[in-house]
Amino acid sequence: MTSQRARDRMVDGLATKGGIRDRRVLDVLRSLPRHLFIDEALASRAYEDTALPIGQAQTISQPYVVARMTEALIEHRLPKRVLEIGTGSGYQCAVLAQLVEQVYTVERIDELLRNARRRFRKLGLDNIRSRHDDGRLGWPEFAPFDAILVTAAGAELEPALLDQLAPEGCLVAPVGPPGRQQLLRVRAGEQGWVHERLGEVSFVPLLGGTG
Template identity: 50%
Template sequence: MAALLRFLNPEVGMISPRTRERMVAGLRSAGITDERVLAVMAQVPRHLFVAEALASRAYEPVSLPIGWGQTISQPLIVARMLSAVLAAGSPRRVLEIGTGSGYQTALLAALGMEVFSIERVEGLYLATQELLRHLEVPRLRLRLGDGSRGWEENAPFDAIIFTAAVPCALPPLFHQLLAGGCLLMPQAGRAEEQRLKCYRWNGQDAEEEDLGECRFVPLLPGTVNQKDQIGV
């Protein structure tokens, strides 16, 4: 965590650390018990990952729009996902499918992981890349591409995290996981229902754990370049 120089600088941003502390207290009350997760969420300033006009709402228990038709997940969902990834130990290399705002990317790096992250929307990819570079987030590789295919050349990973709702028909990426790793995905079901699923992979089979209801934007194929019209 000490490598996140700008994150740990108390002068970064304009919102008091006490605001993050209140968010963390809410996460504790909601059942988040992993002290590693609570510690990084107390340190990483979420308001830097949303538009300035929404900064005052950054620590509320809600998801927020980040442009390009995408959202930043509510803190509780992020905390649940991080806790699931850490449940089996301390993953070293993680693949994130859907960089989005970069908030979860930064949290994964703050937890000491080497993060490989893929974003399909070029405008969002460029903006987030610049923000994460400015904040000096270490151990990070970003890529513009179709995340549904994973990142074969850098596999295997200790964990793979989807940050968009995956259709049941999408073949899981277990072949890019190390034995003992986990695949975490919001899974789309019937009638717009989504469930957050964690699959623990032993090298041959996967054990499924249902982490509860969730709401994510859908995973879409291909990439979107800047000239394509997406609401910002």
């Protein structure tokens, strides 16, 4: 259940049933061992298209959501520097790291971040910088970012994150209360921010502080 064949089945399903078309995204998901990002007891379910618990009341997103968010982020142009809010297991970050030059990721829960860092080292992903902090604040020292991806849902978009987005940048984030969340893509337009709805999603809430 953790073999290349299992990954191939997962990716084929994302392409045929899920409608994921970007070959770059599909190739990364086909090569990245998702089972390394979850508890060993759940490894047999690693390549199901479902979210799974990772502890601390958090989850690893289902592969379709990871693929859709990544595809949306790079659809118009491939960013060089990406800020991720909510490292979690590290899976989404690892996907991004194989597509862009540099990923900056912020996680508020120290235990999750330490586990993710170990996985990054094991996979030899040396283009990731990580920080234990309140993700709602972003990482202003390294702003502006070509793209920002948020992996938890706030009631609204965080102004601090929009402020750290480059003029031609793109932000992808779930927004809304539980049961009514929408995945949004935000880009700058001639008269301000342009919001594009990409579909209904279900994410853990975007919380402040650190733990």
